[in-house]
Amino acid sequence: MVDWNDSDLETIATAEELDLASERADGTLRDLVTMWVVRAGDRLYVRSVKGRGGPWYRGTQSRHQGRVEAGGVRQDVTFHQADPDEYAGVDAAYREKYGQYTSIVEHVLTDRARASTLRLEPR
Structure with missing residues (x-):
């Protein structure tokens, strides 16, 4: 596992949203998708x-x-499936960072959403 440098970790963690583009099988990037990102x-x-x-x-x-x-x-990042023991953190x-969006944040706290938790690691 490669660690984030402190500056990038803090900058990304405090950003309201993150843009993510995954790589296709041929190595090209898909279109950016905007989403929430959290730090634990x-x-x-x-x-x-x-x-x-x-x-x-x-x-x-x-x-x-x-x-x-x-x-x-x-x-550039690697996507790692989070372990269930990481879900609580x-x-x-999510509750701390996005709690003001009560009706929305609950959607990322469901079992279905938890199962898709990805840890982002720099590469």
């Missing part, structure tokens, strides 16, 4: 409201890598 400990996470069936999530599964952009930081991070 020294790791960054994203989730699909539609769970593992969500189009952008499915796109991450062909090569498990892509690119993210947030707060002026652009970084990610849930808490």
